[in-house]
Amino acid sequence: MTVKSTSRARKKAAPGVPDPARAGIGAEPELVQLLTPEGDRVEHPEFPLTVTPEELRALYRDLVLVRRFDAEATSLQRQGELGLWASLLGQEAAQVGSGRAMRTGDYAFPTYREHGVAWCRDVDPLNLLGMFRGVNHGGWDPNEKNFHLYTIVIGSQTLHATGYAMGISKDGADDAVVAYFGDGASSQGDVNEAFTFASVYNSPVVFFCQNNQWAISEPTALQTRIPLYRRASGFGFPGVRVDGNDVLAVLAVTRWALDHARSGQGPVLVEAFTYRMGAHTTSDDPTRYRQSEETESWKAKDPILRLKAHLEKEGLADEAFFAGIEAESEQLGLRVREGVRSMPDPDPTLIFDHVYSEQHPLVDEERAEYEAYAASFEGGERH
Amino acid sequence: MTVKSTSRARKKAAPGVPDPARAGIGAEPELVQLLTPEGDRVEHPEFPLTVTPEELRALYRDLVLVRRFDAEATSLQRQGELGLWASLLGQEAAQVGSGRAMRTGDYAFPTYREHGVAWCRDVDPLNLLGMFRGVNHGGWDPNEKNFHLYTIVIGSQTLHATGYAMGISKDGADDAVVAYFGDGASSQGDVNEAFTFASVYNSPVVFFCQNNQWAISEPTALQTRIPLYRRASGFGFPGVRVDGNDVLAVLAVTRWALDHARSGQGPVLVEAFTYRMGAHTTSDDPTRYRQSEETESWKAKDPILRLKAHLEKEGLADEAFFAGIEAESEQLGLRVREGVRSMPDPDPTLIFDHVYSEQHPLVDEERAEYEAYAASFEGGERH
Amino acid sequence: MAGQLSIAKALNEALRKSLESDPKTVLMGEDIGKLGGVFRITDGLQKDFGDDRVIDTPLAESGIVGTAIGLALRGYRPVVEIQFDGFVYPAFDQIVSQLAKMHARALGHVKMPVTVRIPFGGGIGAVEHHSESHEAYFAHTAGLRVVSPSNAHDAHWMLRQAIESDDPVVFLEPKRRYWDKGEVGEDPMLPLHAARIVRPGTDATLIAYGPMVKVCQEAAQAAEEDGRQLEVVDLRSLSPIDFATLEESVKRTGRGIVVHEAPVFLGLGAELAARLTERCFYHLEAPILRVGGYHAPYPPSRVEESYLPDLDRVLDAVDRAFAF
């Protein structure tokens, strides 16, 4: 074999090799968009969507209230009422669009940032705050609203979602599952194993990746050298990149994906191309690793402003409507503030309460020791 | 949104959804082949190959001797000289073709079945037998021939290979790495994490997957619903499926892949489409899970027969040559038999020898205890 | 069960009964279908219950346990097979951070009735990663229950009890005893987490589980010839541990020796020795001694006999206990 032949082969292949610089670069042809940043409706051949004015106003309300809840939580953290908060600022459309695409019987497996999805699943916002206040690790009943507990270990929940979807198939039900994860999570073995299990078993799960451009301080280019939605092609199922700041596009694409999944065609990967406007969490300092210009440029794509512009342009909402939403969000803020402040600290014996669902001698023994020890303090500190 | 629209979208997408039944099905257009099962040379536009008669005869010799070594090991296991053996029968071309494509400075990270690659790396065959006899866990010096230790935990070595390749880049060397793994391994998180690290860092590693159609009793369709080489497209690097029973095609494709990697263009996935003719290991019983017809049909694609046919048709080798190889393989068989039978059992204190490279009080203490205890037996058993 | 069964067959029957009695029970693992598992523990079950309930999975342990958790959330009762002890580590995160903690995370709102079956231990002349005893990792993990049978009866009934448990159970199968036969009674006789005195004695207590119970029984037999009456306790449950039974025995005999294949350093014997010493301090004629593996990777099979505790090493420890 001659060097010539290999180099020729190489030249042939070179175009096939994607440019790492392109990873996560936006405004690509394949980005599905139905509402421009300016608030104008555009059509997409594969994802047509007809929404009534009522639906549009309802989506707007969701977006505003979700953002308000998030802002409230952030300030509660600053006031010391919460130990930590992971803000969804900027990702409202990705979460509301996908959340509203789900049916009651569908099931969501969130990360720790899906406050907007929780809202759409009708989960009491106060439930979400317990773990950030440190009174529990989640603690709500996932089956009440088909909204699983927040999962902190990156990627793990995608396997739980896939297993749950396998169960749906066994039951012959036509529900579907949405597995939420981030751009950083796409690198975890668990997430790729979930892709394998879901595709091999043709399970009804939609992998919904919010590519918010950052995994704490790491840009998406450190997780992939091609757009993330293309990962699905390597596992044999469809992948779609949608404008994650366009609530209509996210709604249409996720509805299609859920329908695809529930109709027995297996998993879909949806990459919602969006941006984390705030810090990773309240303990993070983004000024150390990203330019304010970048954040500024995304402000122009704000998911709420564009829907508001649309409603106004089309005359689908009047002052009274917007004022009503304002008032409602004030109410929500108030309720959240008061709710958090009045959250009681758990009794320390919570430590022993749910280690096992059935009797366990060691836990009983340690609980008894603890209670006797704690009792010995009645009447003040010893040292 | 109307049901109509979603169903239309679904119909559009349906063709994009691969048929699980196609997974692992052979004779696809994209299968690179340079030598037909009948022994006729065919050209492939992207992978031209010029080989001298000497090279062809050398490859034939490799194939025959590797198969002979493997057969010898299998019978040594039957005779109780080895505790276990993982036969490469049927995969000689995939291993010799890729092994001969490597340069001296390149590095191979094998599974437990790469006896043919070891042969090409000039590793003494007896080294491979120690772990199967139970006298060590491998024990050779990987850096002597740039052939890493056999790795049993499925997929792990693909990350070691990628890390090694990252080191090559740091050193500014133009070496490359071949990471061997199987169709079953493609499901492991580690392997997909290796794909991510290698593509993000653009590391000089060739992922060489021998798709031998089976992971013990599980057909490839249980690991993927599309041909495995396409996995690479999900991570943004080239994937090629080559006829794994065609030593010339494997040689050409692997050389190209290595050249691609070493020239700074990053990883490549090569799927060598082949077949495990024997049992998974000597402890396996394939009759429980696969049809003999299937195995029969692959006999016709035998890697050695087709090269022999080619040499004969083209008059590139005479009786004397074939007789010479026969004699040589007898020699090899003899050497292996005697070598294994005369392998001494290790001293039990081997247990303590290489737990740490530096002094360790607990290991020293347990070694001393063991030696004192063992000494107490001098003069026969106690019970 | 009809007469004598091997441990392997007793386990197979237990899985069959569980599949019959609860339609939500599903088996998952690598090669558990047509092959019946590399040890044939699931032999014939896919044929009889279908591949929807006896599921061959992709080759990914984290995926197996992670999807089992999802199935449990959907109301199923998964029984997972890990092919060999050394291959459970890729699933360690799902077991320790998810399976073990989910019930507490949900304040009891969800249950995790998942059984993780693992053939464990050495003595079968295998290659690396096929002979490990890693029970300490799991026993140290709150939220998991860890058990190991030593005979056919317990293998059968403890597996059924483990599957019926609403908590996650790591079920460690003594692979080198798979072919030992024994009578399987008509009922479990003991709760899952009770220890059993398999041989009464007065002079010292041998504490073992899984594959080492047999070794301890043989040692006690041999010791009798030296005029020593050794009590042998089969722990059965590694987490929780039935300390009441152990404490009573050790207080009676005044001596305790723990035997396991796992490395002694931070092995289960450490907890047994520490806690029994605290509970029996004034009754002890000697410290609780431990016989086990060394602080080293499991060695090549040609020297494994020197690594594994045997009759002589147990009796040597007994001598040391009496020499104190």
Next chain:
Amino acid sequence: MAGQLSIAKALNEALRKSLESDPKTVLMGEDIGKLGGVFRITDGLQKDFGDDRVIDTPLAESGIVGTAIGLALRGYRPVVEIQFDGFVYPAFDQIVSQLAKMHARALGHVKMPVTVRIPFGGGIGAVEHHSESHEAYFAHTAGLRVVSPSNAHDAHWMLRQAIESDDPVVFLEPKRRYWDKGEVGEDPMLPLHAARIVRPGTDATLIAYGPMVKVCQEAAQAAEEDGRQLEVVDLRSLSPIDFATLEESVKRTGRGIVVHEAPVFLGLGAELAARLTERCFYHLEAPILRVGGYHAPYPPSRVEESYLPDLDRVLDAVDRAFAF
């Protein structure tokens, strides 16, 4: 070092020195570059040594440790940062089956000079998975060395010694003490695996490491008011353990109390109690007692103070030891 340094800064300086002194040293981890790690331990290092030596990795712990192993095979000396204790489990297989066993598998032909840095332990009011003490998993694993500093001097020198070691070292950083300041001397003073008596005493020996050393020192201080002289030993090395120093101390005081945040059941204290009892049997006035976490997942932060050992729980154990 110039004067008083926080533990965080002492670690940062140690990494800097290691990068300067050996061109083969590389740092790997999530967010260790521009951000300097979530605890800023690698602050400024990527700026000064380049992203070729201070490497931000994809978000995959198994990938981080697995590629570090490969880099070590190529002759590099990787120092890996795991962001929090609870996130090391995805890498467990690479650590236990590969990193720890590679040297033995190769009969000594290859070395694994890899340091795995993990901020561990609780007390910082964090959410789930950010407060765990999992040292027992690693200490039970042959092939690994496990150490944990309790002060700035040790943090600095032990990290440099760990990086220089040709064996894999799990380096556990007491995250809640990161901001405690202390003098960092001009040389290590002790080998990596030696324990240190940080406070001499005659009546009982408190054994601790990492974050609990400070608690034990405060307890000893308070005990003095009750007229009890408690000796405090900073273990420093969890595997191997400097039993010679401990044995001498416990034989002298006749009492030993082990304190750690990790669950007591099969925690490091179990091994310490079992082995010290064996070595000091006739010198013990009371059994070796253990103070630690409960057999439960690390609780929500609002109750973590009740879970974590504190001065009172230590003194309560001391009282119990004297009551025996």
